[in-house]
Amino acid sequence: MQEPGRSATSAGDIAVELIGVDKTFYQRQRSSRVGDAVRSLFRPRFREVHALRQVDLAIRRGEVVAYAGPNGAGKSTTVKLLSSVLAPTAGTVRCLGMDPMRDRVRYVGRIGVVFGQRTELWWDQPVAASFEWKRVVWNIPRDRYESMLGFVKELLGIGEFFDSLARQLSLGQKMRADLALMLMHEPEILFLDEPTIGVDVLAKRAILDFITDLNRKNGVTVMITSHDMDELERLAGRIVMIDQGRIAFDGDFGALRRQFGDRRHLVLETADAAPPVLAGVRHVRSDGNRHHFTFDAARTPIPALLRQAGERTTIHDVETHRLRIDDVIAKIYEHWNTDRDTGRDVRDTDRGGTRSDAGDDVASSEG
Numbered sequence: 001m002q003e004p005g006r007s008a009t010s011a012g013d014i015a016v017e018l019i020g021v022d023k024t025f026y027q028r029q030r031s032s033r034v035g036d037a038v039r040s041l042f043r044p045r046f047r048e049v050h051a052l053r054q055v056d057l058a059i060r061r062g063e064v065v066a067y068a069g070p071n072g073a074g075k076s077t078t079v080k081l082l083s084s085v086l087a088p089t090a091g092t093v094r095c096l097g098m099d100p101m102r103d104r105v106r107y108v109g110r111i112g113v114v115f116g117q118r119t120e121l122w123w124d125q126p127v128a129a130s131f132e133w134k135r136v137v138w139n140i141p142r143d144r145y146e147s148m149l150g151f152v153k154e155l156l157g158i159g160e161f162f163d164s165l166a167r168q169l170s171l172g173q174k175m176r177a178d179l180a181l182m183l184m185h186e187p188e189i190l191f192l193d194e195p196t197i198g199v200d201v202l203a204k205r206a207i208l209d210f211i212t213d214l215n216r217k218n219g220v221t222v223m224i225t226s227h228d229m230d231e232l233e234r235l236a237g238r239i240v241m242i243d244q245g246r247i248a249f250d251g252d253f254g255a256l257r258r259q260f261g262d263r264r265h266l267v268l269e270t271a272d273a274a275p276p277v278l279a280g281v282r283h284v285r286s287d288g289n290r291h292h293f294t295f296d297a298a299r300t301p302i303p304a305l306l307r308q309a310g311e312r313t314t315i316h317d318v319e320t321h322r323l324r325i326d327d328v329i330a331k332i333y334e335h336w337n338t339d340r341d342t343g344r345d346v347r348d349t350d351r352g353g354t355r356s357d358a359g360d361d362v363a364s365s366e367g
Contacts (some may be wrong), residue, residue, distance in 0.1 A: 014094075015189055015221045016059035016082060021091035023052040023077050023245075051077040053245045055091070061188075064215050064222040066232035069242040070333055075225045076115075078242070079193045082223070083113040096188060109138070112187035114178050116194030121166035127177050128162050131184065138185050145184065152180035155210050172203025179207065183214075189221040190214075196231060208235055229325040243336050257328055262297040268309055269317035276312040278305065289316070294323070 029045040052074045059065050069075050080086040081093050084100035084107060093100055098107045121130045135145045153159040156176045161169055169177065175195060182190070192211070196204045212235060214220045226232050232239060233253050241249040241256075249256060257263070268291045270276065275283050275291040280300030284292040295305065302320060309315060 013061045014058050015061045015063070015096060016057065016223065017092070017094045018055050018057040018078075018081075019092040019094075021052055021055040021081065021093060022050070022089045023074075023081065023086065024089045025049045025051060050245055052081075052088075055242070055245070055247055057240060057247065057250075059221060059223060061221050062215070062219045063238065064211075064224070064236045066236035066239040067223055067225045067242070068227075068229065068232060068239060068329070069248075070336075073242045074245045075242060076193055079113070079115075079191050079223070079225060083111065083191050084108060109185060110188050112182035112185075112190045114175075114182050114190070114192050114195050116175070116192075116197035119166070119174055119178055120181055121169075121174060121177055123167050124165060126163050127158065127166055127169070130166065130177075130181060131162075134181060134184050140185055144186070148184050148186060152183055155213065156180050157206065170203075172199040172206075175199055175203065175207060179210065187220070190223070192222065192224040194226055195224065196226065196228065204231065211235060229329045233325045241332075248336070249332075253325065256332075257322070257325070259328075259332060263323045263328060263331070264295055264297045264302075264320055265323055266293040266295060266305070267291070267317075267319040268293070268313075268315055270309075271314035271316065276309055278308055278312070281305065 025048075026046040027049055029047050030040055055074075055078065057078075067075055067078065077086065081088055082095055082100060084104045087101045095107065096110055100107050121127060122133070131149065134140070135142075140148075153162070156179060158173075158177050158180050161173050161177075166174065166177070179195065190211070195211075196207050199207070208231060211222060211224070215222055222236075224232065224235065236253075238252055239249070239256055240247060249259070266281065268276070270289055270291065273286070273289055275286050275293075278293065281293040281295040284294055286292070306315075306318065
């Protein structure tokens with residue numbers, strides 16, 4: 001595990017711990033043929049799906065951890081295990097010193113969970129009604145409730161639509177309201193599964209800034225999943241990547257970038273419409289006299305590359321920058337897919353983590 005963020009505490013103060021966790025689902029299989037359908041009534045067929053395999057993960061109090069991976073990797077299954085929605089098939093899940101399933105009543109009062117594609121708001125009621133419902137059901141003292149309500153109204157800007165019907169809200173407004181509702185009981189740890197999915201740029205910025213402030217000012221531990229890697233890099237110091245149900249990488253974003261060298265993007269504006277032929281680079285495209293390349297600066301130093309280009313053409317302008325983290329992640333996914341096609345079991349050289357064949361992340365019921 002890499003160094004903690006500014007809000008993280010000592011290594012012994014573990015908020016989340018998964019040890020050797022497996023999660024297996026059984027999906028009933030049905031054929032479209034009538035004869036097979038009748039036969040399946042007496043002899044049903046099931047497909048065994050391994051969503052998680054031997055997952056080991058520890059998160060310290062006060063950390064913000066990004067949890068990423070391709071579709072079907074096991075992200076949502078992990079969040080559901082930690083939010084007491086599912087129980088593991090094997091292994092140990094501990095959070096805040098408790099077993100999420102056995103200590104469920106006490107446990108859920110100390111965590112907050114948001115699934116980006118679901119809402120806790122009452123659809124045909126004002127947003128305020130959902131908040132009042134939570135105050136009563138969760139038995140939140142009135143003074144604490146009013147104090148927290150003022151806090152979330154100010155930071156998340158929900159006051160402007162607090163008396164509006166939930167079904168009349170935009171997606172960004174619903175997400176902000178769900179985040180606010182989740183915080184009313186002052187949780188110690190947040191599990192956020194795609195909390196900014198589908199929201200516009202301004203709403204996304206407001207949500208990310210709020211999560212950052214909550215972590216820095218209140219020391220709240222955060223585990224967040226997203227397919228937006230730029231978003232995760234901005235928010236978290238540490239990223240854990242899962243692939244085919246196994247932890248494939250655990251470290252900081254700098255180490256993740258180094259997985260495939262110091263990849264850069266180079267743009268050369270030259271006197272020629274044809275791109276110069278350069279050793280150690282890959283030509284991506286040309287727009288008139290502007291030629292785009294990618295290269296590994298660790299293997300092909302920028303000064304040497306520019307000298308090489310200057311010997312082959314007249315250069316009018318130069319731009320170079322690191323690849324966006326989304327592009328780096330895309331390359332990593334491509335690499336993993338290639339390894340699967342060739343049957344390789346890849347071991348992460350930066351951390352010593354592993355990834356190998358496993359099942360898909362599914363939301364079906366347990367067998």
